[in-house]
Amino acid sequence: MTPENTSVLLIYTGGTIGMIENTETGALENFNFEQLQKHVPELQKFTFSIDTYQFDPPIDSSDMDPDAWRKLVHIISDNYEQYTGFVILHGTDTMAYTASALSFMLEGLGKPVILTGSQLPISVLRTDGKENLLTSIEIATACHPNGRPVVPEVCIFFENHLMRGNRTTKMNAENFNAFRSFNYPVLASAGIHIKYNNVQIHTDNIQQKLVPHYLLDTNIAVLKLFPGIQENIVAAVLAAKGLRALVLETYGSGNAPRKEWFLRQLKDACERGIIIVNVTQCSAGTVEMERYETGYRLMQAGVVCGYDSTTESAVTKLMFLLGHNYSLAEVRNRMSHPIAGEITVS
Numbered sequence: 001m002t003p004e005n006t007s008v009l010l011i012y013t014g015g016t017i018g019m020i021e022n023t024e025t026g027a028l029e030n031f032n033f034e035q036l037q038k039h040v041p042e043l044q045k046f047t048f049s050i051d052t053y054q055f056d057p058p059i060d061s062s063d064m065d066p067d068a069w070r071k072l073v074h075i076i077s078d079n080y081e082q083y084t085g086f087v088i089l090h091g092t093d094t095m096a097y098t099a100s101a102l103s104f105m106l107e108g109l110g111k112p113v114i115l116t117g118s119q120l121p122i123s124v125l126r127t128d129g130k131e132n133l134l135t136s137i138e139i140a141t142a143c144h145p146n147g148r149p150v151v152p153e154v155c156i157f158f159e160n161h162l163m164r165g166n167r168t169t170k171m172n173a174e175n176f177n178a179f180r181s182f183n184y185p186v187l188a189s190a191g192i193h194i195k196y197n198n199v200q201i202h203t204d205n206i207q208q209k210l211v212p213h214y215l216l217d218t219n220i221a222v223l224k225l226f227p228g229i230q231e232n233i234v235a236a237v238l239a240a241k242g243l244r245a246l247v248l249e250t251y252g253s254g255n256a257p258r259k260e261w262f263l264r265q266l267k268d269a270c271e272r273g274i275i276i277v278n279v280t281q282c283s284a285g286t287v288e289m290e291r292y293e294t295g296y297r298l299m300q301a302g303v304v305c306g307y308d309s310t311t312e313s314a315v316t317k318l319m320f321l322l323g324h325n326y327s328l329a330e331v332r333n334r335m336s337h338p339i340a341g342e343i344t345v346s
């Protein structure tokens with residue numbers, strides 16, 4: 001159901017969806033938004049208004065950064081009252097990071113913010129971009145009979161599935177089905193009908209006021225363990241100037257080598273005030289540091305449990321919390337509790 005005063009703000013940041021092949025080099029390059037509209041004449045069939053905002057220049061999402069996230073938060077917050085929902089067209093490569101960051105930066109969000117993109121440019125006959133775009137607009141304007149938005153969350157819609165943004169990972173560089181939410185059920189499936197999974201959708205914020213946040217601290221590193229990792233490498237990462245937090249990608253349910261030097265490096269870093277968060281390298285499942293001795297030792301060294309967090313979510317949540325100058329104890333505590341539905345604490 002779409003009430004009379006429905007309207008959508010479509011924000012085009014860049015990405016494959018709006019790219020065209022350079023005839024000389026064969027590389028994909030951005031083209032402008034008007035051309036995008038030309039390729040999707042179906043946009044005119046919507047009975048409500050769709051306004052647009054274009055990043056100038058549009059960017060490949062490999063160039064996304066906290067400044068661009070701040071810009072998105074500004075655009076949404078400045079136009080918040082005016083629109084029923086927001087659709088962000090974004091490159092797929094870092095879409096899960098942007099969706100995660102926005103979920104923390106848009107506190108109290110009570111309207112849909114749907115990110116989408118495509119694997120094939122919209123100018124290509126077999127593009128997946130059209131379906132993704134049109135269905136995202138429909139989702140961004142979906143309201144319950146009482147007028148409340150059906151999905152007041154930051155989400156990614158891709159290839160028939162609507163997912164909570166901070167639960168997503170890009171897991172396929174080839175298929176149209178590029179994103180998965182491994183640890184949280186999809187919020188909707190689009191077939192002949194769009195079927196919403198209402199019990200999994202957050203509606204707590206509906207009565208709240210939007211509080212936009214802009215402060216992010218990027219002094220973070222990600223370290224992925226592998227058998228044979230050497231002390232000099234771990235030590236160099238932990239000694240990086242300005243480092244405030246490390247996302248440690250461990251094995252299985254949060255396990256790491258028991259070697260003395262490894263635990264000593266982590267313990268020393270924790271004592272120096274560096275926050276180390278344990279997330280698993282596995283796509284699905286959660287960290288349980290008490291399950292095996294190898295995980296338990298990490299806990300004793302001062303490593304924080306990241307539960308079933310994606311790396312994308314852990315990185316952006318740390319940026320957000322550190323940016324807001326919470327005490328060390330507070331950041332550690334908040335990393336183990338959900339603030340935007342990003343983890344399930346078992």
Ligand code: ASP
Nearest residue numbers: 015016060061091092093
């Ligand atoms: N490199 C592109 C980007 O992330 C890929 C895509 O859009 O799918 O901007």
